Amino acid sequence: MDQFLNPFDHFNVPFGVWAERALEWIVGHSRSTLLAAKVPVQSFLEFVQGSLEAIPPLVASKRSRRSSGSSPWRLSAIFWKGGDWR
Numbered sequence: 001m002d003q004f005l006n007p008f009d010h011f012n013v014p015f016g017v018w019a020e021r022a023l024e025w026i027v028g029h030s031r032s033t034l035l036a037a038k039v040p041v042q043s044f045l046e047f048v049q050g051s052l053e054a055i056p057p058l059v060a061s062k063r064s065r066r067s068s069g070s071s072p073w074r075l076s077a078i079f080w081k082g083g084d085w086r
Contacts, residue, residue: 027034
């Protein structure tokens with residue numbers, strides 16, 4: 001009766017081994033594609049990071065007297081300061 005209630009005590013499914021082999025195959029067969037895609041993605045992320053870091057926090061968090069809602073600059077200041085947590 002124990003076989004039916006706990007089948008994985010007697011049978012092992014090697015999901016970890018399958019995932020490792022699949023990842024090795026994908027990386028081995030598409031390395032050149034991944035390296036080619038790295039350049040534009042990395043450039044875009046560096047541009048976004050540089051743009052967000054270029055805004056001084058006091059300017060980014062200053063609220064206009066005319067606007068009644070929250071400013072998108074405050075959100076950018078939160079992300080700018082949140083990037084320092086690492």
